[in-house]
Amino acid sequence: MADSFTNDDELQRLRDRLRATAWRQVVVLTGAGISVASGLPTYRGPGGLWTLREAEEVPDAAMAAREPSRVWSLFGPMRKHLRAAAPNAAHLALAEWESRPVPGRTFTLVTQNVDGLHTLAGSRNVVELHGSLLRTRCGNPKCGLPPFEDLTERVQAEPCERCGQPLRPDITLFDEPLPVDAEWAAKKALRECDLFLAVGTSGTVSPASNFVRGAKYAGAWTLLLNLTPMQPRHPDFDVEVLGRAEVLLPFLLGEEA
Known part of the structure; x- marks a missing residue:
């Protein structure tokens, strides 16, 4: 059972x-909750996109x-919000933490987010598990057209200039496998992990929901920082910290004044 840290004295001990x-x-896993302070909604939290769409289909492989145009009608308009969003204090705290020169330390930031805010904040070793909504790719896996940066607010699927098949956002939908390179990089980092920090994630979407188990198997100290408690509590998290990421991460990770 995880310990919950909620008051100032407990947080100071955790920081120490x-x-x-x-x-x-160090392996950090982030979910949509870290971007709420940047004006972007979560997916499964209160008021989340999939909560609001309970009566509708969620975007999946089928x-x-x-x-394909239905996928664009859901995700294309979101690009407007991504263009307007900026990294918040939580993104910046993680980027600053990674940038500190610590001999012998490796740092991997694995994100389920498709908003690109970690890279914009300055994080370098970012693994995008679910791709990026700021890119477009061909829906034909045999086409060979590389994903390309694209901020167009498309609402209709357009044909690929190379093979004619519909273009799609370069993101992982439900019931689709993760990008091979991203999954390999995440699992490789977890094999030698001694500190695992999950931030702003519901802990319910596989396979990322199983990463803490891999970290625990490797002997890592495991922490969850989220606005709401995980239900049910995951036995492989040693510590659960409740609060806003943009407040807690600068305090927990910041250097002494």
Whole structure:
């Protein structure tokens, strides 16, 4: 059972431990909750996109094959919000933490988000598990057209200039496998992880929901920072911290004044 840290004294002890230990392999997993302060909604939290769409289909592999324009009608308009969004204090705290010169330490930031805000904040070793909504690719896996940067607010699927098949957002939909390179990089980092920090994630979407188990198997100290408690509590998290990421991460990870 995870310990919950909610008051100032407990948070200070947690901060002290994070600073005192010479972590060798840090893995951070982020979900949509870290971007709420940037004006972007969550997916499964209160008021989340999939909560609001309970009566509708969620975008999955079948929708992409059957109605590619339907996928664009859901995700294309979101690009307007991504263009207007800026990294918040939580993104910046993680980027600053990664940038500190710590001999022998490796740092991997694995994100389920498709908003590109970690890279914009300055994080370097970012693994995008679900791709990026700021890119477009061909829906034909045999086409060979590389994904390209695209901020167009498309609402209809357009044909690929190379093969004629419908273009699609470069994101992973429900019932689709993760990008091979991204999944490999995440699992490789977890194999030697000694500190695992999950931020702003519901912990219910596989396979990312199983990453904490891999980190725990490797002997890592495991922390969850989220606005709401995980239900049910995951036995492989040692610590659960409740609060806003943009407030807590600068405090927990920031250098002493």
